[in-house]
Amino acid sequence: MPGATSRDLTPLFLQKLTREIPEDLVEAICLPREEIPSRLKKELALRLYEKGLLSFGRARELSKTPPDTIHHDSS
Numbered sequence: 520m521p522g523a524t525s526r527d528l529t530p531l532f533l534q535k536l537t538r539e540i541p542e543d544l545v546e547a548i549c550l551p552r553e554e555i556p557s558r559l560k561k562e563l564a565l566r567l568y569e570k571g572l573l574s575f576g577r578a579r580e581l582s583k584t585p586p587d588t589i590h591h592d593s594s
Contacts, residue, residue: 557583 548555564582567573579586 545555550558561582564573564578568575568578
C-alpha cells in the first residue's frame with residue numbers, strides 16, 4: 520500500500536492493545552507480529568480459566584480454539 524505505515528497494517532486488536540501496552544513492549548514479544556493478537560487471547564483465556572474467572576467454554580470461545588482441539592479435565 521503506497522504511503523501506508525506499519526501501524527496502518529496492524530490488526531485492530533493489536534492497535535487497541537498498543538494503546539494500553541507501550542509499543543516497545545509489544546515489539547519485545549518474541550513472536551511474529553501477526554501471531555501476537557491470537558497468542559495474547561489464548562494466554563489471557565488460559566490464565567482467566569486457571570484463576571476461575573472464566574468458564575472452560577468461555578475461555579475456549581475467547582481463545583477461538585475449536586472444541587475438538589482442547590480437552591477439559593473435569594477431575
